[in-house]
Amino acid sequence: MEELVRALYAKGFEVWVVTASPEVVVQVPALRLGIPPDRVVGMRLGVDASGRFVPGVIEPGTYRMGKVEA
Numbered sequence: 001m002e003e004l005v006r007a008l009y010a011k012g013f014e015v016w017v018v019t020a021s022p023e024v025v026v027q028v029p030a031l032r033l034g035i036p037p038d039r040v041v042g043m044r045l046g047v048d049a050s051g052r053f054v055p056g057v058i059e060p061g062t063y064r065m066g067k068v069e070a
Contacts, residue, residue: 005033016041018070020063041070 008015016039017030023042030040044058060066 002033005035009034015039018042018062018067020061020067023062041067 019042027037027040045053060069
């Protein structure tokens with residue numbers, strides 16, 4: 001993936017990650033590849049007033065057609 005990401009950047013592409021995995025989990029390895037966290041689109045969980053994750057995915061879920069919508 002590192003080689004692919006470097007090649008895409010060298011050709012002037014914007015590189016994004018769209019994943020069915022939790023967005024917050026994928027942001028760290030994506031950053032290691034030079035992909036900023038704001039270019040990672042994945043499953044997002046709600047957060048309560050104390051900052052804890054709550055059950056349920058914020059739509060659109062990034063699975064199947066939800067990836068296209070996201």
